[in-house]
């Protein structure tokens with residue numbers, strides 16, 4: 114839904130967000146804006162002392178971020194963007210500007226300054242309109258800022274350090290994230306909440322309204338303030354009528370290298386056209402169409418991974434589509450289209466010299482990179498995709514769809530489906546390894562586990578989490594308990610390192626065999642695979658193996674009580690199609706745990722959709 118009609122004006126424009134901030138991306142896409150993401154390479158090093166106000170600094174940084182992207186895209190790309198949006202968020206307290214902390218000590222200094230006090234959060238935003246004439250880039254900049262005041266509670270040393278160790282402060286101005294754990298530090302907020310999170314959406318929409326809906330002559334006679342976003346019934350034609358219906362009026366507030374004025378005659382024609390179409394056109398269903406295209410985009414990503422496109426491009430000079438096509442035995446015309454889509458999705462960079470990997474592709478999509486999700490992509494392409502094609506049956510039957518994909522009955526989910534051949538098992542393990550590596554450090558850091566000297570990671574697969582637990586707690590001995598076939602293959606995933614001596618593998622079936630004894634049991638993304646009956650069975654086995662005071666660390670995706678969060682809901686649907694289980698809410702886990710004698714539940718939300726829970730075994 115596009116509530117702010119002016120956002121519809123940008124539908125046919127090439128809009129670029131010059132920001133790596135996932136929060137900004139989320140805020141703008143939730144608002145229905147369609148845009149590409151090209152993070153800015155502008156170094157945030159302007160001399161703060163040369164600005165009269167902190168917001169002047171934030172606006173200038175935002176402008177420089179956007180201009181850097183506009184000129185880079187203009188030089189490298191055949192098509193100059195129409196609009197580049199840059200933003201910069203800073204925190205100010207006692208005349209000091211706080212940006213992102215450089216390390217934990219810096220985060221400590223920042224948060225101690227904020228403790229018990231009120232501070233301001235400023236976000237400067239620059240909207241850069243671009244055009245290209247005679248191969249020259251022309252820009253018009255419109256900029257604004259928003260201020261929100263936030264008051265922190267008094268923070269104890271312990272709380273401060275616990276928060277810092279969560280890792281959350283590091284990529285955030287002032288060293289906190291109000292939208293996540295940092296919300297617990299906040300006593301009050303005055304102003305736009307989203308401004309604190311990194312993007313003042315409301316002010317942005319008003320700014321667009323000013324740019325795209327300049328006041329009519331009669332309005333100018335009676336001054337009108339755009340202090341609210343026009344309601345949906347003011348929807349206007351969303352297409353580029355009259356070859357200029359969606360051009361902004363040239364009333365920028367910031368520095369411009371072009372100045373023009375909206376022509377009154379042209380304006381009147383556009384107005385008439387808008388009024389004519391207003392009554393007849395419903396809002397353009399942007400979000401709906403994006404949802405519809407979602408599966409095509411996923412499949413393009415998965416296919417590029419399957420064809421190892423990102424491996425061929427890693428650490429190489431830019432290559433043409435035909436070169437890649439010949440390496441993977443594909444058609445040049447097909448490959449070109451695939452690579453173009455990958456570039457549009459921000460996975461590749463396209464220049465006149467050819468295509469090259471973006472940092473995201475190098476980091477996560479090349480198969481040999483440290484945090485590669487290549488195995489996970491293949492698992493999605495080869496297994497999960499097929500299961501999801503039977504979603505309709507899954508909904509009708511209320512169960513997973515392996516029997517349809519494999520053409521035979523599946524009694525044992527793992528032996529009959531995921532581990533049915535050495536290749537499928539290895540692919541599954543690679544997928545789990547990639548995902549576990551990405552999240553393991555956060556899991557290991559979620560709670561202070563230093564009181565435990567032994568842990569058993571039940572269903573711990575390749576030992577990726579065990580490794581991080583061992584790294585974080587050097588006196589902890591970790592046993593990875595998994596099926597014999599898994600333990601056999603797990604050797605292929607063991608990097609050398611000092612943690613090796615702390616990690617042991619034990620083979621067994623956690624439903625049938627006794628569990629190795631330990632002070633801390635870990636069940637990471639295990640319970641969501643199983644029905645309530647089997648969850649009870651497993652938890653009672655864990656409880657029997659525990660002495661009072663022992664810990665149980667669960668890692669799962671928690672459903673929010675209102676069942677509204679898309680990320681966890683899609684995970685639960687995923688569980689229906691793939692497993693015998695489901696995702697559960699915090700309340701459901703709490704009941705399950707208490708039934709088996711585990712109390713004092715603590716929960717920490719991790720990046721992405723995972724949550725970590727720690728409970729303690731009470732005396733029976």
Ligand SMILES: Cc1cn([C@H]2C[C@H](O)[C@@H](COP(=O)(O)OP(=O)(O)OP(=O)(O)O)O2)c(=O)[nH]c1=O
Pocket residue numbers: 131132133134135136137152153157178200201202203204213234284285286287289290291292295309310311
């Ligand atoms: C105060 C606060 C900041 N932040 C974030 C918003 C911004 O992403 C970040 C401030 O750093 P910025 O330099 O504004 O942005 P960025 O480095 O994340 O991204 P880019 O420069 O590529 O645009 O802090 C929160 O997420 N929550 C908060 O409560």
